[in-house]
Amino acid sequence: MGxxxxxxxxxxxxxxxxxLGTSGHAFRNYLPVLPFLPVRLIALWDxxxxxxxxxxxxxxxxxxxxxxxxxxxxxxxxxAVWIATDELHADGRSIQPQLVTQCLEAxxxxxxxKPIASTADEVRALIGVRDRTGKTxxxxxxxxxxxxxxxxxxxxxxxxxxxxxxxxxxxxxxxHAPPRxxxxxxxxAVKSCLGHVWHPIGAALRLGGPLRSVHLLMDRGxxxxxxxxxxxxxxxxxxxxxxxxxxxxxxxHLEAVGEGAxxxxxxxxxxxxxxxxxxxxxxxxxxxxxxxxxxxxxxRPELSLGQLYNDHxxxxxxxxxxxxxxxxxxxxxxxxxxTLEDALEVLKVHEALCRGPGAELELAER
Amino acid sequence: xxxxxxxxxxxxxxxxxxGCGGHAYRNILPALNxxxxxxxxxxxxxxxxxxxYARTFGAARAxxxxxxxxxxxxxxxxxxxxxxLGFKDGLPQYRDFAIGAMERGLHVWMEKPPASTAGxxxxxxxxxxxxxxxxxxxxxxxxxxxxxxxxxxxxxxxFGARTSMNATYPLRLASAxxxxxxxxxxxxxxxxxxxxxxxxxxxxIDSLWFDRAANGGGIVALRFVSGAVGVLHCTSGKSGxxxxxxFEVIGERAxxxxxxxxKLTYYRPGKRGRPEEGYGRTPEFFGPDAxxxxxxEPEFNLGQLYNTTxxxxGYVPELYHFIECVWGGRQPDHxxxxxxxxxxxxxxxxxxxxxxxxxxxxxxxxxQ
Numbered sequence: 001m002g003x004x005x006x007x008x009x010x011x012x013x014x015x016x017x018x019x020l021g022t023s024g025h026a027f028r029n030y031l032p033v034l035p036f037l038p039v040r041l042i043a044l045w046d047x048x049x050x051x052x053x054x055x056x057x058x059x060x061x062x063x064x065x066x067x068x069x070x071x072x073x074x075x076x077x078x079x080a081v082w083i084a085t086d087e088l089h090a091d092g093r094s095i096q097p098q099l100v101t102q103c104l105e106a107x108x109x110x111x112x113x114k115p116i117a118s119t120a121d122e123v124r125a126l127i128g129v130r131d132r133t134g135k136t137x138x139x140x141x142x143x144x145x146x147x148x149x150x151x152x153x154x155x156x157x158x159x160x161x162x163x164x165x166x167x168x169x170x171x172x173x174x175x176h177a178p179p180r181x182x183x184x185x186x187x188x189a190v191k192s193c194l195g196h197v198w199h200p201i202g203a204a205l206r207l208g209g210p211l212r213s214v215h216l217l218m219d220r221g222x223x224x225x226x227x228x229x230x231x232x233x234x235x236x237x238x239x240x241x242x243x244x245x246x247x248x249x250x251x252x253h254l255e256a257v258g259e260g261a262x263x264x265x266x267x268x269x270x271x272x273x274x275x276x277x278x279x280x281x282x283x284x285x286x287x288x289x290x291x292x293x294x295x296x297x298x299x300r301p302e303l304s305l306g307q308l309y310n311d312h313x314x315x316x317x318x319x320x321x322x323x324x325x326x327x328x329x330x331x332x333x334x335x336x337x338x339t340l341e342d343a344l345e346v347l348k349v350h351e352a353l354c355r356g357p358g359a360e361l362e363l364a365e366r
Numbered sequence: 367x368x369x370x371x372x373x374x375x376x377x378x379x380x381x382x383x384x385g386c387g388g389h390a391y392r393n394i395l396p397a398l399n400x401x402x403x404x405x406x407x408x409x410x411x412x413x414x415x416x417x418x419y420a421r422t423f424g425a426a427r428a429x430x431x432x433x434x435x436x437x438x439x440x441x442x443x444x445x446x447x448x449x450x451l452g453f454k455d456g457l458p459q460y461r462d463f464a465i466g467a468m469e470r471g472l473h474v475w476m477e478k479p480p481a482s483t484a485g486x487x488x489x490x491x492x493x494x495x496x497x498x499x500x501x502x503x504x505x506x507x508x509x510x511x512x513x514x515x516x517x518x519x520x521x522x523x524x525f526g527a528r529t530s531m532n533a534t535y536p537l538r539l540a541s542a543x544x545x546x547x548x549x550x551x552x553x554x555x556x557x558x559x560x561x562x563x564x565x566x567x568x569x570x571i572d573s574l575w576f577d578r579a580a581n582g583g584g585i586v587a588l589r590f591v592s593g594a595v596g597v598l599h600c601t602s603g604k605s606g607x608x609x610x611x612x613f614e615v616i617g618e619r620a621x622x623x624x625x626x627x628x629k630l631t632y633y634r635p636g637k638r639g640r641p642e643e644g645y646g647r648t649p650e651f652f653g654p655d656a657x658x659x660x661x662x663e664p665e666f667n668l669g670q671l672y673n674t675t676x677x678x679x680g681y682v683p684e685l686y687h688f689i690e691c692v693w694g695g696r697q698p699d700h701x702x703x704x705x706x707x708x709x710x711x712x713x714x715x716x717x718x719x720x721x722x723x724x725x726x727x728x729x730x731x732x733x734q
Binding site for chain 2: 024025028164167168170172215217218219220221223224225226228229230234235236237238239240241242244245246247248249253255257258259260261262264272274275276277278279283288290294295296360
């Protein structure tokens with residue numbers, strides 16, 4: 001049976017949260033999840049006070065709109081702050097690490113959407129602030145919370161499931177990898193990569209753990225790339241970045257191979273677990289069935305019902321990532337998925353990609 | 367191609383089958399039913415097997431000695447041999463069989479892998495050029511209907527330049543110890559399948575690099591002469607119940623996927639939603655019909671040719687192409703010795719390509 005939620009008004013205790021940012025992403029993907037979490041939205045911030053006011057009114061924070069983060073924190077005293085803003089510094093870096101630090105220093109737990117920072121060093125600094133303040137910090141790496149990826153992770157980790165050790169992993173995602181090294185934070189390719197690298201690498205992180213080394217090849221036109229990778233756990237990985245794919249083809253395809261078993265996640269929502277089994281000897285077998293206990297298992301959401309599980313906010317893990325954070329924050333403990341350490345691993349890969357195609361690169365341990 | 371039943375063709379190529387194993391029994395001989403051929407003789411070192419195969423598939427004579435078959439060929443009017451040989455001491459044994467047939471004026475169709483060294487292929491190429499015979503290798507993936515269709519798509523103007531690809535195949539990469547003892551590498555047989563599929567779709571390979579997992583699975587990164595890049599996921603640890611292969615090619619705002627041999631989806635250049643809608647403002651996932659993805663797969667309910675193994679896996683098309691080339695006095699467009707040489711170079715490159723970029727010898731007439 002799938003996990004259940006309570007509606008916000010049914011919860012015994014509700015976390016008082018403020019939201020920083022009024023992007024379309026926040027409007028579509030984070031704020032609509034609030035009714036299904038034990039939270040109360042108490043204030044909105046955006047540099048555009050008009051938008052902050054509109055969002056506050058629409059999502060239940062009344063007239064608590066701010067264009068000054070410090071004043072919001074001082075006047076509203078939220079227990080937690082969620083950050084999802086596209087605002088940038090003049091050099092093209094995200095302002096999000098600054099906001100995270102500001103909120104942690106004010107005593108708030110923080111959930112920050114990707115990109116939580118623009119460099120690995122910024123994340124290392126955030127880890128220091130988090131550890132000093134003792135607050136809970138969650139990073140919005142949605143592919144780590146896809147229900148399909150969570151189930152794939154559970155299958156891989158559960159000895160009883162029979163997957164064995166992860167041997168190899170292939171992930172297809174149309175990432176815009178920078179065509180050469182030395183580009184600035186403000187470069188379009190670097191910004192695009194920073195905005196999206198979380199998706200394929202987050203998926204790989206969830207299923208295979210951190211990467212140890214990467215090796216990028218780009219096509220002659222600098223459009224598409226393939227990234228060979230080695231996981232610290234010993235598995236090997238392949239990433240295909242088909243940026244010039246058709247606009248009507250699915251973005252994602254993931255395949256994890258174990259020891260006589262494999263898992264395919266197609267288009268984010270469909271999972272097939274091919275269990276360890278064989279239809280019979282080569283060349284003499286006239287049907288392809290196995291005993292039921294060895295048959296492939298396929299799950300995909302039922303899409304005709306007014307269910308939460310077929311809503312994109314839950315198919316894409318937004319709801320799960322926020323729920324995971326809220327539960328951790330309420331219990332004053334760290335998150336275990338979408339940690340700052342996970343964000344650091346993603347940004348190390350981003351920085352390797354930003355060095356451009358060429359030699360195999362070892363990623364730093366920390 | 368206009369296929370008929372064997373007995374309906376006005377003209378039939380007289381052939382002998384050499385090598386009576388399970389593959390020939392299941393896949394090659396049944397394919398002859400739909401080809402303009404006449405099976406005149408069989409040959410195997412096991413005379414009883416050769417005789418049994420001759421009876422079952424309608425040949426008049428059975429031989430246990432290849433030399434005797436070749437000596438008898440002119441008298442019997444045999445025009446070509448189909449070589450479906452097993453490995454000897456772990457190595458393909460086609461070179462001497464193929465050259466022997468060519469020297470007696472016979473055309474040659476041989477199964478893959480044709481050789482374990484590029485030198486063997488060079489010898490066969492020299493004999494082919496000297497005798498002028500048609501020679502083709504049974505790289506069936508060049509002739510899978512779905513891959514053939516995909517090739518026509520990726521070569522179209524609409525698709526644009528091929529920019530990248532990914533493939534899945536349960537290849538088991540040889541260990542360093544095995545690679546250090548050439549020419550035997552366990553991957554030779556299996557490599558033929560994804561390598562010929564990828565080559566057919568993408569053209570000549572410029573270089574490769576691979577990383578091997580402990581069980582022999584791994585990943586192979588490829589750069590093509592055209593400038594495109596690709597990755598092959600070697601899924602040797604996969605379940606016995608999951609499909610072996612999937613190929614995807616990316617063009618310029620278009621892509622094509624061939625899944626499990628028979629399912630082909632062409633994602634044409636296009637966009638979901640209306641043209642004026644920006645990201646995050648598109649309420650429905652349809653776009654113009656002219657940009658909709660196209661999907662084909664066989665109907666499996668009917669007793670049709672197109673859903674039989676002989677056609678789905680390219681056996682009839684590849685042999686038909688061979689016969690056309692024999693009658694046309696030319697070499698095959700695909701799966702000839704030039705392709706065989708390139709794919710054998712690829713096989714040889716695996717010896718040194720573990721976490722090293724290895725560049726393949728460049729051949730004339732690169733299909734790109």
